[in-house]
Amino acid sequence: MIATYTLYKVVKKRRNKKRQEKFFKRNGGLLLQHQLSADEGGVEKTMLFSAKELNKASDGFNENRILGQGGQGTVYKGMLTDGRIVAIKKSKKVDENQLGQFINEVVLLSQINHKNVVKLLGCCLETEVPLLVYEFIPNGTLFTLIHNGNNEELPLTWNLRLRIAIELKGLLAIWIQNISSQANLQRKVMFTAGVVLAELLTRQKPISSAATDEDSNLSLATRFLISMEQDSLRNILDPELINQGNEQEITAVAKLAQRCLNLNGKKRPTMKEVAIGLESMKLSSVQSTIPENFQSPSHIEGESVVFSDNKLYMDN
Structure with missing residues (x-):
């Protein structure tokens, strides 16, 4: 035996x-x-x-x-x-x-x-x-910060959201240095960047059930693009951001997200352009021809992971 x-x-x-x-x-x-x-x-x-x-x-x-x-x-x-x-x-x-x-x-x-x-x-x-x-990041992720309700110790204000968006600039710089010859991977990164920006603006999950049956099976990226094309950013925007007096900055980030999510990968901005766009958000005023109340953002020429205290999962 x-x-x-x-x-x-x-x-x-x-x-x-x-x-x-x-x-x-x-x-x-x-x-x-x-x-x-x-x-x-x-x-x-x-x-x-x-x-x-x-x-x-x-x-x-x-x-x-x-x-x-x-x-x-x-x-x-x-x-x-x-x-x-x-x-x-x-x-x-x-x-x-x-x-x-x-x-x-x-x-x-x-x-x-x-x-x-x-x-x-x-x-x-x-x-x-x-x-x-x-x-292992013990304090949670960017996903947790955005989607798991309000955190009294770290409220998701527009300034914090903008800071997170600007932090993407540094991450993109790393990718520029490491994958400048890998066009397919660059396009994949730009999709990722666009989704993160859309999450910050809408506080909605990348894949989730929407409010209506009509678009319940659509991803956040698709719903966000539809809203931009229909000049209805306000309808998908996080209600907490409306009427905060940051219309120009919010619209500028929305336009950048829209370009990153372009279904035609060749029409998406380069990582350098995205980095420059995010860096410009640091300026005290954002130059924009967008009318107030988020009207007609898609009509302007040329516009078509795990985070903790700044940590973000870059997922393959």
Whole structure:
């Protein structure tokens, strides 16, 4: 009986190992290893975690450890063997046709070290779906700040929203330095930037049920673009922002978000243009030809993650 049990354990271990090797290759592990070996210091910046280590860290991905769920996957709270508290994201299955882009983004994100970006510590590719390991932010995320009601200690005033928008400028500068030759990824980042700006303006979730049945299945990006095209920004704007005396600044940010969300990627502004646009918000007055009360914003020529005390998840 002892011999049989021992043989069973050995066979099971071998099967698990082969299964993990299969997942590792399918999820782009060989490509990641190649990129790390070609990039000096890359191994230190991108850690490869084992499935066993992350399974233990998350208590078998216990439901009690779930921090949040979204369209891209589920995030669990975990503790590594060295005592570090981390956020483990269990991603959705990666399209094998996009493995190259997925791995490029993992390497890029792991190399970003910015005060406003939650650090990507590494990943695990030997599981059925990729696992991404981030630093843990105890005080919540930008999503929490925007969507989970009013915070008396940190009210979401227009000045705070504008500050968050301006902070995007620094993040965009990082992307300009790192992905200037990757046009597809640049366009993806600009979609991301537009959604964040729309969230700040509307305080609505990127994907959620809207107030009416007619557009209940539409994303925030789509509903925001429709409102801009119909000259009805006020209808989708967060009521708390109306009549605060910041019409010009609010409209300017809305126009910038509209351009970033343009369905035609080629017509979206460059990251440099967005950075300049956000930087201009620091000026005491914003030059604008927009009439008051948010009328006709779309008629002007040329206009078509996890955050805590400034932290933002840059999700691939």
